[in-house]
Every structure is written in C-alpha cells, then in structure tokens.
Amino acid sequence: MEPQKINKGDRNKIYFLVIVITALIGTNAYLFFKDRQQSERFVTVSTEKDKLRLEVEKIEVELDKVEALNLDLNEKLIEEQKLAREKIDELKIALEKGAITQGELDKANSQINELKTFVKNYNDQIIQLQKDNIFLKNSRDSLENTLKNISSRASNLENENSNLSAKVKTAAALKLQNAEIIAFRTKSSGKKVEVTKSSTAEKLSVRFNIIPNELAEKGHHNIYLRVFDPAGNLLANEGNRFEADGQEMQYSHSIYINYNNDDSTYVIDWTNPKPFIKGIYTVILYADGNTLGKAQVDLR
CATH class of the missing domain: 2.60.40 (Immunoglobulin-like)
Structure with missing residues (x-):
C-alpha cells in the first residue's frame, strides 16, 4: 500500500500548530517563573522588614535601659534621647505598612544604622556620666567623712577644753x-x-x-x-x-x-x-x- 501523501496545505497547518503550542509553552513558562520571582521577592521583603523591626526593638531596649538607671541627665542628653525615640516611632510606622518598596527598606536600614551609631555614642556618654557620678559620690562621701571626723575631733576638743576649763576653775577656786x-x-x-x-x-x-x-x-x-x-x-x-x-x-x-x-x-x-x-x-x-x-x- 503506498503511503498517503500530505499536501502542502496540511503541512502549513501542522507548522502553525507547532508554533502556537510552542508559544503557549513559552508563555506559561514565563508566567510561572514571573510568579515565582514575585513570591520570592515578597518573602525577601517580609524577612527584611522583620529584621529591621527587630533592630528597632533592640535600639529601643537600649534606651529603656538608660532610662531605668534614673540618672540625672543634662539637657543635651535628654534632647538626644527624645529625638531618638521620635525616629524610632517613625520607623515603626513605616515598617508596619502593608506594601513597602526596596527603596523604602534601604532608607529604613540606613536610618537604623544611624540610630545604632547614635545609641553607641549615647551609651558611651551615659557610662562616662555614671563614672563621673561615682567619682562625685565617692568624693562627697570622703568629704562627709572628713567633716564628720573634723566635727568629732572638734567636739572632743570642745569637751576636753570644757573639762579642762572646769578643772582650772575648780583648781582656781578660793577655799x-x-x-x-x-x-x-x-x-x-x-x-x-x-x-x-x-x-x-x-x-x-x-x-x-x-x-x-x-x-x-x-x-x-x-x-x-x-x-x-x-x-x-x-x-x-x-x-x-x-x-x-x-x-x-x-x-x-x-x-x-x-x-x-x-x-x-x-x-x-x-x-x-x-x-x-x-x-x-x-x-x-x-x-x-x-x-x-x-x-x-x-x-x-
């Protein structure tokens, strides 16, 4: 039996179908990889936001530790802490947004790094303030002890003088x-x-x-x-x-x-x-x- 010959028109239809199927496969592949990239991008952004939130909380904890010390801070340190807490509040609000761009994340990350640097310098100042306070307290206690000793010696001398005066008065009395x-x-x-x-x-x-x-x-x-x-x-x-x-x-x-x-x-x-x-x-x-x-x- 002789094979059936495919005419030119049928051949063209076959070519067309192959091209359409190939295009569909390519489109599906593109959409699949695009959706996967978007999903990975979402995961990456969410993870970055969580990391930044954690960093902000760490910074806030450091400031809370300083506040718990109940130190007598000067006006400069009080103002610096106030500005830092305002910046923390702004970052918290920004990180709570449902959608956030990479640029916004980068900006938040940069601000958090600045806050870290600030908190480190701030803590250095607080440590120095504590040392100064300890030195002043020790100096004050030493001075108080010195004054107590002087007062005690003065009181003893006064008593001795009083006793001596009484003895002299008794010795000088006419009999x-x-x-x-x-x-x-x-x-x-x-x-x-x-x-x-x-x-x-x-x-x-x-x-x-x-x-x-x-x-x-x-x-x-x-x-x-x-x-x-x-x-x-x-x-x-x-x-x-x-x-x-x-x-x-x-x-x-x-x-x-x-x-x-x-x-x-x-x-x-x-x-x-x-x-x-x-x-x-x-x-x-x-x-x-x-x-x-x-x-x-x-x-x-």
Missing part, C-alpha cells in the same frame, strides 16, 4: 584655810566685847583665812554669807539673791575682799535682824559661785 565665829556686843563706849550667851549677843563676827592659790585670780572677790539659826532657818532678806553651785540662793550678807594670795585675815560682821536664841548658829561662805567653807558658834 577656806580656817574660820572662826565669835558673838559680841558693843558697849556705850563703842568697844566690842565678846560674849557667849544668846541673850547678850548683838552681832556675829566671822574671821577667816583663804588657802594661798597661785591659780586664783587676784583682786576683788565678792563674798556671800548664809546664816542659819539653831532651828535651821535661813536668816536673809527675800531680795538678797545670788548664784552658787549651779543654783540661785538667798544670802544673809555680802562684802568685797581684796585677795592677794597671802595669809591675810578677813573679817565680816553680821547683825542679826532678830534676837539671838540658844543653840548653834551656822555660817556658810561663798565666793565666785563656789562654796568657800563654813563655821559654827554655840550660844548658851
């Missing part, structure tokens, strides 16, 4: 060497006669000597007398007051003596405003706020 009391009356002639009876006594005469003391102040000293009757009553006027041994007292009589650190004998005469009674009269003497000593006389 009786001896004292005696006699009762007497005055005759019409003016002569004083010693008596021993209360019925004839008019005055008491106190004779005393003071122990020589190189530390005692020479010159005038006010001597106060307090006279007690046999019943223990103080014989004194209400208005006669002085201070001795840390308290206010009433006195019966006072005179000035001129002390010269010698064996001088001093005499004080005291007139009883009341009639004398039988018993022992006690006289206590004071000088310069201290007790000199006392003496007694027994009247019959």
Whole structure:
C-alpha cells in the first residue's frame, strides 16, 4: 500500500500548530517563573522588614535601659534621647505598612544604622556620666567623712577644753584655810566685847583665812554669807539673791575682799535682824559661785 501523501496545505497547518503550542509553552513558562520571582521577592521583603523591626526593638531596649538607671541627665542628653525615640516611632510606622518598596527598606536600614551609631555614642556618654557620678559620690562621701571626723575631733576638743576649763576653775577656786565665829556686843563706849550667851549677843563676827592659790585670780572677790539659826532657818532678806553651785540662793550678807594670795585675815560682821536664841548658829561662805567653807558658834 503506498503511503498517503500530505499536501502542502496540511503541512502549513501542522507548522502553525507547532508554533502556537510552542508559544503557549513559552508563555506559561514565563508566567510561572514571573510568579515565582514575585513570591520570592515578597518573602525577601517580609524577612527584611522583620529584621529591621527587630533592630528597632533592640535600639529601643537600649534606651529603656538608660532610662531605668534614673540618672540625672543634662539637657543635651535628654534632647538626644527624645529625638531618638521620635525616629524610632517613625520607623515603626513605616515598617508596619502593608506594601513597602526596596527603596523604602534601604532608607529604613540606613536610618537604623544611624540610630545604632547614635545609641553607641549615647551609651558611651551615659557610662562616662555614671563614672563621673561615682567619682562625685565617692568624693562627697570622703568629704562627709572628713567633716564628720573634723566635727568629732572638734567636739572632743570642745569637751576636753570644757573639762579642762572646769578643772582650772575648780583648781582656781578660793577655799577656806580656817574660820572662826565669835558673838559680841558693843558697849556705850563703842568697844566690842565678846560674849557667849544668846541673850547678850548683838552681832556675829566671822574671821577667816583663804588657802594661798597661785591659780586664783587676784583682786576683788565678792563674798556671800548664809546664816542659819539653831532651828535651821535661813536668816536673809527675800531680795538678797545670788548664784552658787549651779543654783540661785538667798544670802544673809555680802562684802568685797581684796585677795592677794597671802595669809591675810578677813573679817565680816553680821547683825542679826532678830534676837539671838540658844543653840548653834551656822555660817556658810561663798565666793565666785563656789562654796568657800563654813563655821559654827554655840550660844548658851
């Protein structure tokens, strides 16, 4: 059987079909690879956005750490932190956009790199500020300790001086060497006669000597007398007051003596405003706020 011959027209149809099929295959291949590239591009962009978001969050955490330190920042550092947080907010908004171009990603990446550099420099300044604060605190504590030590030493010196002054004052105080009391009356002639009876006594005469003391102040000293009757009553006027041994007292009589650190004998005469009674009269003497000593006389 002889093979069927294909005419020229059928051959042309076959060629045409081959070309159409080839074109379709090529178109499908183009669309497939194009769709694949777009899908890969979307994945790449999303991944880049996530990386940038993470970098922004890291930067924000670094700033939060600084804020948590509660440092006393100067105006420059406060303003720099404010600007950095504003830029972070802008980047967050930009990265939340549904669609973002490669150019926008590149710009965001560049801004994040700038923020990283800023945060590094900012942290360096904060570290230096912390060091300065620690140095100032140590200096302040050292100064406070020094002042406390000085104050303590000054207080100790003051106490020592006070104690020394008290000792000097005590050492310089006048003290009786001896004292005696006699009762007497005055005759019409003016002569004083010693008596021993209360019925004839008019005055008491106190004779005393003071122990020589190189530390005692020479010159005038006010001597106060307090006279007690046999019943223990103080014989004194209400208005006669002085201070001795840390308290206010009433006195019966006072005179000035001129002390010269010698064996001088001093005499004080005291007139009883009341009639004398039988018993022992006690006289206590004071000088310069201290007790000199006392003496007694027994009247019959």
